[in-house]
Amino acid sequence: MATVEVVRAPVMGSRSADPVAAAWRxxxxxxxxxxxxxxxxxxxxxxxxxxxxxxxxAKTDSNxxxxxxxxxxxxxxxxxxxxxxxxxxxxHATRVTLGLAVSAxxxxxxxxxxxxxxAGYLGARTDVVLMFCMDILLAxxxxxxxxxxxxxxxxxxxxxxxxxxxxxxxxxxxxSRAAVLSVREQEFVTAxxxSRA
Numbered sequence: 001m002a003t004v005e006v007v008r009a010p011v012m013g014s015r016s017a018d019p020v021a022a023a024w025r026x027x028x029x030x031x032x033x034x035x036x037x038x039x040x041x042x043x044x045x046x047x048x049x050x051x052x053x054x055x056x057x058a059k060t061d062s063n064x065x066x067x068x069x070x071x072x073x074x075x076x077x078x079x080x081x082x083x084x085x086x087x088x089x090x091x092h093a094t095r096v097t098l099g100l101a102v103s104a105x106x107x108x109x110x111x112x113x114x115x116x117x118x119a120g121y122l123g124a125r126t127d128v129v130l131m132f133c134m135d136i137l138l139a140x141x142x143x144x145x146x147x148x149x150x151x152x153x154x155x156x157x158x159x160x161x162x163x164x165x166x167x168x169x170x171x172x173x174x175x176s177r178a179a180v181l182s183v184r185e186q187e188f189v190t191a192x193x194x195s196r197a
Contacts, residue, residue, distance in 0.1 A: 043094055043098060044098070046091055046094045047094045047095040047098050048095075050091040050092055050094065050095065051092070051095065054088065054091070054092075056088060056089075056092045058084075058089075061082075061084045061085075061088075061089075062082040062083050062084055063079075063082075063083035063084070064082065064083050065083060066079045066083035067079060067080070067081055067082060067083040068080070068081060069083075075087065077090065096157070100157060100160060100161060100164070103161055104161050104164040104165045104168065105168065107161070107165040108164075108165040108166075108167075108168035108169050108171075108172055109172050111165070111169050111172075112168070112169040112170065112171065112172025112173040112175075112176065113172050113173070113175075113176040114176075115130055115134070115169065115173040115176070115177075116172065116173040116174060116175065116176025116177035116178075116179075116180065117176050117177075117180055118130065119131055119173070119177045119180075120176065120177040120178075120179070120180025120181045120184065121180055121184075127177070130173070131173075131174075131177065134169070134170040134173050134174060135170075137166070137167070137169065137170045138170045142167040142168075143167075145163075145166075145167050146160075146163040146164055146166075146167045147163075149162065149163035149166065149167075150163050
């Protein structure tokens with residue numbers, strides 16, 4: 001005798017229907033995602049804790065008597081050409097690097113999403129011109145383009161932020177445009193247009 005299995009649909013408002021909880025469960029279930037989460041957490045802890053437990057001034061950190069020393073217990077990563085402890089410099093650089101990375105992604109996502117939204121919504125010539133500009137940026141290797149921009153503008157965190165953000169904008173623009181184009185073809189958009197006509 002055959003048995004029939006009844007599958008209950010998730011009730012709206014229940015914990016199983018919560019997208020954040022579902023994403024967290026998928027993340028915890030994946031060993032690679034757990035490893036990535038552990039690495040990100042470790043870097044965040046380094047960025048937050050290091051300035052609290054150790055004061056660092058790059059101007060007074062050099063000690064020429066200790067220049068180019070091999071790794072020891074006192075200097076686990078050794079020292080550089082000015083006798084500065086490389087481990088201390090790496091720990092303090094974590095905060096700057098994470099700040100630069102988060103800022104670059106935020107700027108690229110904001111500007112790229114706005115460009116894609118405008119291109120997908122207006123369409124016609126605006127879409128062609130904006131996506132042509134994005135295709136030009138995508139035609140160059142990202143790393144080489146960022147290096148060329150920094151070489152033209154000069155070194156510095158602000159110029160690095162601009163270069164990294166500019167290189168990353170086309171990816172977000174294309175994703176945003178594709179999402180807008182898919183929503184534009186939905187029935188409720190057509191119904192809204194007809195109701196205004």
